[in-house]
Amino acid sequence: MFAVQLINGLMEGMMLFLIASGLTLVFGVSRIINFAHGSLYMLGAFLAYQIVPIFADGSLVGFAIAVIAAALIVGLIGIIFEVLVLRRIYHTDELMQLIITIALVFIIRDVVRMIWGANSVTVQMPDAFIGALIVGDNYFPIFPFMIFGAGLLVVMIMIGVIQFTRAGILLRAATDDRGMIALLGINEKLVFTSVFGVGSFLAAFAGGLQSPFGDVNYLMDETVIVGAFIVCVIGGLGNLYGALAAAMLVGVMNALGVLYFPRLAMVMTFLIMAAVLIFRSLGRQGGGAR
Amino acid sequence: MNSMKSDMKKKSEIDFRIVALGAAVALLVIFAGGAGMSLLATEILIMALFASSLNLLMSYGHMVSFGHAAYFGLGAYGFTLAIVRADIPVGLAVFAGPIVAMIGGLIFGALCVRLTEIYFAMLTLACGQITFTVLFQWYDFTGGDTGITDFMTPRFGLSEQYFAVFTLTIVILCLMFMWRVIHSPLGLAIRSVGQDRYRAEASGLNPRQLQLIAFTISAFLAGIAGTLFAVFHGNAFPDYAGLGFTLDSLIMVVLGGMKSFAGGIYGAIAYTLLKTYVPLVIQEWELVVGLILLFIVLATPFGLAGGIKRLQTMLGMGGKP
Amino acid sequence: MNQPILSAKAVRKTFGKFVALDNVTFDLQPKQRRALIGPNGAGKSTFIGCVAGQIPGAEGQILFKGEDVTKLQPSALAKRGISRTFQISRTFLHMTVFENMMSAFIMARGSWPSLSTRVFSDLEDEVHAMLGNVGMDTRANETVENISLGDRKRLEFGMALAADPDLLLLDEPTAGMSIKERHHLMDMVVELVESTGKTLLFVEHDIDVVFRVAEVVTVMVRGSVFVEGTPKEIAANEEVQKVYLGEGDH
Structure with a gap:
């Protein structure tokens, strides 16, 4: 039983990472806490629901195309939002940026309800994903493995991009030091816009990928965003590798928690989040006033 | 010299004409509008107190809480649990709510003020979610997601109108208290820390201590609002401490206007009215609220209160903020 | 020595x-x-x-x-x-010059834990005197946001002096x-x-x-x-x- 839950935990962790990666990426570069990240995830799930039937229900390729198409659409929506709205408020109060993204949460939620209604929908699972592996007495559904594989692929692509491409170098420079972009003679606006686009893409990709696994409804944004915050904070805001480790930790802890201390599982993650924040504050007392 | 002396003093005094005007409008709505309007007015009043308590933190202490509903929820549960689990009579239990909220604020606040800016907000979020989760999952004690119901007659059994008047009285007293705090030496110190903690620190103040005091007062006021809400509906649910109520309070403050005392009040009125009446016209009231928020942030960062102030100056009224 | x-x-x-x-x-x-x-x-x-x-x-x-x-x-x-001013002056931007100085006094004297406005009236003359010392008394009612950087420096200097x-x-x-x-x-x-x-x-x-x-x-x-x-x-x-x-x- 332990092994089963451990594996389930890693699967969930990968999912959490996919969700959180976009959030932490955007924060790292633009210092924007995007409350609407969960809403973009939800949008990805609904778009996948819409697109999957177009490309042959049940086929693996059709599913993959649908998920990527959904993510691309949402990425585009993210870019449009960044250009039309966010760009105007980078210089203002952090709070105003948060409020803007909260406004987006409200807008997306109602638009989703307008288009797809208030009831849950289900996305058909590709045939290749149905079924289970049976190892001894243990029964492992295949689908989570597929998600894990897809997640791993995304992680590898990300690491590849970050470590070995020009865009990755820029990204690291921008995360470490905002002034750096200007020094390198790069258009800062372009960097912010593309990062927000990529962040939105990742959110929707996670949403689409996960969509056959459970109900898709207009209320899922809140749970998703809270989970993503937890992972980002534990991993260190803006730290992608930290988010990966944190996602695995939270995923495994949730899964094992359900087994051993079901009542405490939910509160544990928040306690860890709080503990991480407080622990960080011990490291840097005072601050650098000039 | 004398003119300035009176100026500082005038600023800190409560203008009873405005209090009377506000009360008169509320009473008119309550008694001319009947039972239905009284319920709406009660809700607005409670939300006005809740939002104002957050406004104290945000506009004056410059602390953005993402878990403010925790203290609203603790107020509601402090009150109901005192009745249900400790058999304390209702008349005494009403004091338990705000006290529990205040203690919660003191404990969580002591942790949160160690951090600043976005990390502060994230820790308040964690504290808020811890509160919510405990209320949600501790079935034996809090009743879990089914909440606590049927433990008292809602509104102490008062008629809608009399309870609205009761709420009005409490809310006015609380807001007057808040006004006094903000314009007292303590309030000046809180505002100073909010505007430049390094200057305040260099002048001999411990910023965290001041922030904790502000946090605790704010939690206490939110707790009163939560208690009133529990009395109003005769129940308590974990949602009262959830992210939904937290976002509601944030939106009300931004809608009503940051940096102004009345921001929370205007915001509560506008938000509750939107929530009540927009659905009668179109179903998508959240969409409307979202668009209004977008507009406010992009066009008038100081919300309704900012707009009203601008209108007053335009009409040459001057007036109080 | x-x-x-x-x-x-x-x-x-x-x-x-x-x-x-x-x-x-x-x-x-x-x-x-x-x-x-x-x-x-x-x-x-x-x-x-x-x-x-x-x-x-x-x-x-x-x-x-x-x-x-x-x-x-x-x-x-x-x-x-020990009192100090900062390289980029630090004052309370959204308060008046008078409130800034009053705040410096109540912080330095430790008289902030009070809800009574008596504290203000007791300190008022000293606040005006200090504002006079740094040549800011005529601007007491202006919001700091609206005064020049030089004036802010003078105000901050006075605020540092308030602690004596x-x-x-x-x-x-x-x-x-x-x-x-x-x-x-x-x-x-x-x-x-x-x-x-x-x-x-x-x-x-x-x-x-x-x-x-x-x-x-x-x-x-x-x-x-x-x-x-x-x-x-x-x-x-x-x-x-x-x-x-x-x-x-x-």
Whole structure:
């Protein structure tokens, strides 16, 4: 039983990472806490629901195309939002940026309800994903493995991009030091816009990928965003590798928690989040006033 | 010299004409509008107190809480649990709510003020979610997601109108208290820390201590609002401490206007009215609220209160903020 | 000589690998007016921050009136009699000039834990007097946001004086001012410091101002004390001139 839950935990962790990666990426570069990240995830799930039937229900390729198409659409929506709205408020109060993204949460939620209604929908699972592996007495559904594989692929692509491409170098420079972009003679606006686009893409990709696994409804944004915050904070805001480790930790802890201390599982993650924040504050007392 | 002396003093005094005007409008709505309007007015009043308590933190202490509903929820549960689990009579239990909220604020606040800016907000979020989760999952004690119901007659059994008047009285007293705090030496110190903690620190103040005091007062006021809400509906649910109520309070403050005392009040009125009446016209009231928020942030960062102030100056009224 | 009011012994401060202060040893006599000069990045502001507590984690020892204050918080240092202004002036932007000064007084006196406006009326005359001292009384009702940077510097100086400190640290008090404003401000500083018998340590880039105001000048270079002397000695010191010409002054 332990092994089963451990594996389930890693699967969930990968999912959490996919969700959180976009959030932490955007924060790292633009210092924007995007409350609407969960809403973009939800949008990805609904778009996948819409697109999957177009490309042959049940086929693996059709599913993959649908998920990527959904993510691309949402990425585009993210870019449009960044250009039309966010760009105007980078210089203002952090709070105003948060409020803007909260406004987006409200807008997306109602638009989703307008288009797809208030009831849950289900996305058909590709045939290749149905079924289970049976190892001894243990029964492992295949689908989570597929998600894990897809997640791993995304992680590898990300690491590849970050470590070995020009865009990755820029990204690291921008995360470490905002002034750096200007020094390198790069258009800062372009960097912010593309990062927000990529962040939105990742959110929707996670949403689409996960969509056959459970109900898709207009209320899922809140749970998703809270989970993503937890992972980002534990991993260190803006730290992608930290988010990966944190996602695995939270995923495994949730899964094992359900087994051993079901009542405490939910509160544990928040306690860890709080503990991480407080622990960080011990490291840097005072601050650098000039 | 004398003119300035009176100026500082005038600023800190409560203008009873405005209090009377506000009360008169509320009473008119309550008694001319009947039972239905009284319920709406009660809700607005409670939300006005809740939002104002957050406004104290945000506009004056410059602390953005993402878990403010925790203290609203603790107020509601402090009150109901005192009745249900400790058999304390209702008349005494009403004091338990705000006290529990205040203690919660003191404990969580002591942790949160160690951090600043976005990390502060994230820790308040964690504290808020811890509160919510405990209320949600501790079935034996809090009743879990089914909440606590049927433990008292809602509104102490008062008629809608009399309870609205009761709420009005409490809310006015609380807001007057808040006004006094903000314009007292303590309030000046809180505002100073909010505007430049390094200057305040260099002048001999411990910023965290001041922030904790502000946090605790704010939690206490939110707790009163939560208690009133529990009395109003005769129940308590974990949602009262959830992210939904937290976002509601944030939106009300931004809608009503940051940096102004009345921001929370205007915001509560506008938000509750939107929530009540927009659905009668179109179903998508959240969409409307979202668009209004977008507009406010992009066009008038100081919300309704900012707009009203601008209108007053335009009409040459001057007036109080 | 008396016991120094401020004494730094082998103070060292690093930020990661960067050594901002290295073996700074420094004695300041009571009632002295001392200037701290040096090229950018010499560690002048960092030193002020270490003394006043805004920059924690300095190694070595900082003694104030004979007491080891190296690890104290800024608020504790303020209570012991160290007051400062900042390089980029720090004031409460959304309050009036009067409220700023009132706030400085109630913070310095520790009379803030009160809900009574009596505290305000009791302090009112002192607040006006201090505003008068720094020439800001006529602007008492203006919001700080709307006053000039020079006026903010004067206000902040008054706020630092409100604590009636023994040691006053001014970090570039005249930065961003016109020459006329500079001399005007520093004349006022000298007068107020003289008349109340305070010790003054200030960071300044304007050499004219330094030579007019300081009794002793300390030159810092790359995190260490380079040389110390009277303005005349410093002006005649070829090494100092080389440092300034070599590394450029701002």
